[in-house]
Structure formats: C-alpha cells, structure tokens
Amino acid sequence: MSTTAKERTDVERDRSARISERKRGWGEFLLDQRAFVALIVLVIVFSLLSDNFLDPSNLVTMTRHVAYNAILALGMLLVITTAGIDLSIGSTVGLSGVVAGLLLQGWELSLFDTTAYPAVWVVVVISLAIGAAVGALNGILITRFNVAPFIATLGTMYIARGAALLISDGATFPRLQGDPALGNTGFDFFGTGRPLGIPTAIWIMVVFAILIGLLMTRTRFGRWVYATGGNERAADLAGVPVRVVKMRVYMISGVCAAMAGLIIASELTSAAPQTGNTFELNAIAAVVIGGASLAGGRGTVKGALIGAFVIGFLSDGLVMVGVSSFWQMVIKGLVIVLAVMLDRGQERLKEARAAAAAAQSLRKDLAAATPPSTSHHER
Numbered sequence: 001m002s003t004t005a006k007e008r009t010d011v012e013r014d015r016s017a018r019i020s021e022r023k024r025g026w027g028e029f030l031l032d033q034r035a036f037v038a039l040i041v042l043v044i045v046f047s048l049l050s051d052n053f054l055d056p057s058n059l060v061t062m063t064r065h066v067a068y069n070a071i072l073a074l075g076m077l078l079v080i081t082t083a084g085i086d087l088s089i090g091s092t093v094g095l096s097g098v099v100a101g102l103l104l105q106g107w108e109l110s111l112f113d114t115t116a117y118p119a120v121w122v123v124v125v126i127s128l129a130i131g132a133a134v135g136a137l138n139g140i141l142i143t144r145f146n147v148a149p150f151i152a153t154l155g156t157m158y159i160a161r162g163a164a165l166l167i168s169d170g171a172t173f174p175r176l177q178g179d180p181a182l183g184n185t186g187f188d189f190f191g192t193g194r195p196l197g198i199p200t201a202i203w204i205m206v207v208f209a210i211l212i213g214l215l216m217t218r219t220r221f222g223r224w225v226y227a228t229g230g231n232e233r234a235a236d237l238a239g240v241p242v243r244v245v246k247m248r249v250y251m252i253s254g255v256c257a258a259m260a261g262l263i264i265a266s267e268l269t270s271a272a273p274q275t276g277n278t279f280e281l282n283a284i285a286a287v288v289i290g291g292a293s294l295a296g297g298r299g300t301v302k303g304a305l306i307g308a309f310v311i312g313f314l315s316d317g318l319v320m321v322g323v324s325s326f327w328q329m330v331i332k333g334l335v336i337v338l339a340v341m342l343d344r345g346q347e348r349l350k351e352a353r354a355a356a357a358a359a360q361s362l363r364k365d366l367a368a369a370t371p372p373s374t375s376h377h378e379r
Helices: 005-032 034-049 056-081 089-104 120-143 149-168 200-218 220-230 232-237 242-268 279-289 301-320 325-369
Strands: 107-109 114-116
Touching: 034 279, 034 301, 056 089, 056 200, 056 220, 056 242, 056 279, 056 301, 089 120, 089 149, 089 242, 089 279, 120 149, 120 242, 200 220, 200 242, 200 301, 220 232, 220 242, 232 242, 279 301, 279 325, 301 325
Parallel strands: none
Antiparallel strands: 107 114
16 A cells, blocks of 8 residues: 555645745744834944944933833824724824913913913823813714714814914913922923933833733723724624724823823923924834734734834934934835835735635545545555
C-alpha cells in the first residue's frame, strides 16, 4: 500500500498553507506593533542626525510636548473605537483656552456693577464643562438626528472656533498668571509646574491614560464601546445602550480636548482663539498609528500613547534637524496617509487569514467525509 497522488497533493497543500499562514502571522504581528517599530526607527534616525536628541532634558521637553497630543488621542481613541470621528477637538482646544483666559482676566457682571475673578479650580471646571458641552452637542447630532459623525463634528468644529473668536473678539488674552490680591493665581501650574521634577502636563497625561485604560478594559462601559464599534446593530440587539455610549464618548473626547487647551494656555500664559488648529489630525494619526481601526471595534490606550509619541517625536525631531515648517506639513500628511494604508493592510491580512483558516477547515471536513483510497501493488 502506498500514498496516492491525491494524498501527496493534499500534504503539499497543507504544508504550503502552514507556511503562508506563518508569513501572514508575522506580517500581522509587525502591523500590530507598527507604532512601536516606528517610534524606535524615529529615535534611531534623529539620534544620529542630532547629538542633543537623546539628551535627558530634551526627552523631558519632548514628552511634555507630547502630553497634550496624547490626551487628545485618548479621547479620540474612544470615538474611533465606536466607528466615529471627532473633527471638533482642535477648535475645542482653542475655545477652552479662551474661556479660561476670559475668566482669569475678570468676568464683568454688569448687573451687579462688578468684576468677578474666579479661583483657578473654578476656571478649570468651567473650561472642562465647555468641552463636555461641545461633545454633548456632537453626541446629540449623531444619536438623535442621525447626522454622520464626520459632518456633525465638522459643523461643531466651525461653531466652537467661531465661539472662541466671538468671545475674544479675535484677540489673545495675555498674562494669565493672575494676581495674588484677586485670588486667581496658580493657573501656570498646568504648564510650568514640575511636581517631583516632572512637568505637570506629563502627570496629567499619565492620569488620563490610567483612567481611560481602566474604563476601556475594566468596566462594562468599555465592553460596550468595543461592541458598538464592532457591530452596532448586533450590540443594539444585545441590549447595549448604543446612543448613550456614543453620547458619552464624544463628551469624554470634548473634556480631553478642553484639558489639552488648558495645558497649552498655561504653558504660553496666554490664550488665543486660533490655538489647536489641525490638532484633530494629529490625534487621528496617533490613534491609527497605534493600531486602532477606523472601522471601529479595535484600539488600545497603549497604542494611542505610542502613536502620540511617534507624532510628537517626529515633529520635534524635524525641528531639531532644521526641516522647514512647510516640509513638516508635507511629512505629517504622508504619515497620516501611510497610517490609514497600514490600517487597511492589517484588515486585509486578517480577512485573508480568516479565509485561509476557513478553507483549511473545509478541506479537513471533506477529507474526513471521503473514504481513504488505497492502491495495492503486487511484487
């Protein structure tokens, strides 16, 4: 009895399938870790091009710059995981800073013929509430009026930016350090404070990362977020409050944007209505580079943070090596396009792997159902 030609063909086919599956596995692994790989490549390249890139003080400075982009990316992560998008966060950054500037410089109460100077914690709460309000408006448009996320947040992007310009009359609020006599000092702590020798912005980034990480991995709401992005219809049928989930993620994104606006205004000790222009693109790029899918249902806090470091280190590294601001815009645009292309490539790899697994399972089922054939050879 000897192996038939058919059986030999099946063995070769199975061997080829295993080799192909291993290759796809490596390709999928590299795509999953693309943010970390990109960060390592950037560090190596810029450390070779600039002697000061890996200087400890420079690394701390760059990480401080990364902080507000990372906070924006964390809010965007929740939105994108639900298969949405938030184009309004850049404008919310400017609006929250302007609101803080208005309050710190005195809020004229004409009815009482006086000027109020709120404490810093009151200013922070009001500014964060403004961000939540912008997010709530996005959520209402999307969940109640069925406006596509892209269109809804594009509209609120203009609304928030216009509101910032109206409040400030197009001007910048300078000197936000406050006056001890008025009790409104301490705002500069967000931008220039260094608890334990580490900038406050980095501490805030870490706190936001921990909170959102716990929210996504340890709570029912986090499971709802992934379920909504994975298959909204199935999630709805399973009892997930899809509208509530979407409303909350856009509000969280607005709060993250407002926090970033407060950090930037504190660093600059001034608030300009133009602050945050195109910041939404950095956040989207960071999230996608970090492995999240624009189709929803996939994304991690770790990936979003690494993606933010990639964008931040790329920006600062280009400045350090003397690349012009015009070319910086071109390179950032290419990075965003590449990130989306890699995301689609990862989806295709997973689809191909699933199809190969299904085909292999079908072949095994057919082989089990077909009686083995044998050949008898006489000596």
